[in-house]
Amino acid sequence: MSGPQRTLRRAPRGPDAAAGPRRRHRRRRRTAAVVALAAALWVAVLSLQAALDDFPRGALLLLCGALVAAGAWEGVLRRGWGRAAGLAVAGVALGGGVLLLVDEGYLRTLLLLGLGAVVWHAAARSAFRPDVELPAAPRPRRPVVVVNPRSGDGRAARTGLAAAARERGIEVRELRPDEDLAAIVRGAVDAGADAVGMAGGDGSQAVVAALAADAGLPYACIPAGTRNHFAVDLGVDRSDVVGALDALLDGREKVVDLAEVNGRVFVNNVSLGVYAEAVQQDGYRAAKLRTLLDTVPRALGTSGGSRELTWTTPGGRTMRGAAVILVGNNQYRLGGAAGAGTRPAVDQGLLGITVVDPPDRRAQPRRRPWRQWETGEFRVEAPLPVPVGIDGEAAVLDPPVTFRVRPAALRVRLAPHHPGASPSAIEPVGALAALRALARIAAGGDPRQLPPRVPPPARQPG
Incomplete structure (x- = not known):
């Protein structure tokens, strides 16, 4: 039975072939920067006009917004009557805000402001999209890709990934129910595979990446999972599942870090606290929001497990309790016009620590409800086994929970037509810095991130 014909995407060859797409x-980047600056100016002028013409309506809207946020936050933290009261305050404030918007002219202004913000975000995202030139790597003689057909609600099957891999001459090994992924990869390596790819979710990517690193083989991340966080931060275009296979043919190569928790490798992050306790619940997959709402008061209560976590700040101060502790394989960026929730780099040789403090009305308010720092090792103590989420998978670890980074542990191959770096790789931190960078791009400049580390020349198999 013949299937639909597919056009294979091949990497451009030679400097002349690559120069055109880069130009x-x-x-496109310069045009996007101009559009983003124009949208930012539009939003600023319109906001000033609305503030001057409609005072004090704008101030009242801000007050309603603050009450909605505060009421919703109390509704999340509490149970019973406390939750009902918080949600009631949020509902009344939301209704008041809607009444303030009844005036057609003011509503039109807000819609125009929203449109300007959307255009700014989209254009800035395009302007800061990286395009990294990585060195070419020798073509593997026997590449193998392991495909999890169930990952991402069957994304590999929907895209015809296995057939496309075979057409390219890539050996396909399918992960069936109850099969051991690690055993499949080891079998492929023992049979002579000299490059390994994984088409699946982040949990599967961690298993294959660790085995590839131990074997000294290049690895390719095929974004066939649900969210594909690791693929995005590596610089893989997660919308181009089939095209990612080209990494195993004419791919470019760089080296990135891996991280470990109690000896287990992870590629993205490990979470402790509220989220980690929620994913342990049987009903989490079926009702995520309800499970999270039920978990928050228990996890942050006086007897909750999150209160028992003990850790040390960079200054050596011992702290107890946290709403969330997130330990990343390199640091995550929180906030920004583009790349929020991603890592600007995965090759800095450091763990990224993010701690969200539990709510405490006695504590002095801070500009941000979280603190971040970087370190080579991190340790969390607890009196009992600790629930964790490792790359989104539930687990329970015996204390102490010890983290360490493995710098430059993994050789990664990327398709030549993919970005080659994280969406936040060249995005500045802060709105003013972003505006200055956009102005440089619009004037013909090009803010560059530090070049990614590249592996030493690979030896050709004899």
Whole structure:
């Protein structure tokens, strides 16, 4: 039975072939920067006009917004009557805000402001989209890709990934129910595979990446999972599942870090606290929001497990309790016009620590409800086994929970037509810095991130 014909995407060859796409990318980036600056100016002027013409309505809207946020937050933290009261305050404030928007002219202004913000975000995202030139790597003689057909609600099957891999001459090994992924990869390596790819979710990517690193083989991340966080931060275009296979053919190569928790490798992050306790619940997959709401008061209560976590700040101060502790394989960026929730780099040789403090009305308010720092090792103590989420998978670890980074542990191959770096790789931190960078791009400049580390020349198999 013949299937639909597919056009294979091949990497451009030679400097002349690559120069054209790069020139087009620079033109698109410059145009996007101009559009983003124009949208930012539009929003600023319109906001000033609305504030002057409609005072005090704008101030009242801000008050309603603050009450909605505060009421919703109390509704999350509490149970019973406390939750009902918080949600009632949020509902009344939301209704008051809607009444303030009844005036058609003011509503039109807000819609125009929203449109300007959307255009700014989209254009800035395009302007800061990276395009990294990585060195070419020798073509593997026997590449193998392991496909999890169930991952991402069957994304591999929907895209015809296995057939496309075979057409390219890539050996396909399918992960069936109850099969051991690690055993499949080890079998492929023992049979002579000299490059390994994984088409699946982040949990599967961690298993294959660890085995590839131990074997000294290049690895390719095929984004066939649900969210594909690791693929995005590596610089894989997660919308191009089939095209990612080209990494195993004419791919470019760089080296990135891996991280470990109690000896288990992870590629993205490990969470402790509220989220980690929620994913342990039987009903989490079926009702995520309800499970999280039920978990928050228990986890942050006086007897909750999150209160028992003990950790040390960079200054050596011992702290107890946290709403969330997130330990990343490199640091995550929180906030920004583009790349929020991603890592600007995965090759800095450091763990990224993010701690969200539990709510405490006695504590002095801070500009941000979280603190971040970087370190090579991190340790969390607890009196009992600790629930954790490792790359989104539930687990329970015996204390102490010890983290360490493995710098430059993994050789990663990327398709030549993919970005080659994280969406936040060249995005500045802060709105003013972003505006200055956009102005430089619009004027013909090009803010560059530090070049990614590249592996030493690979030896050709004899």
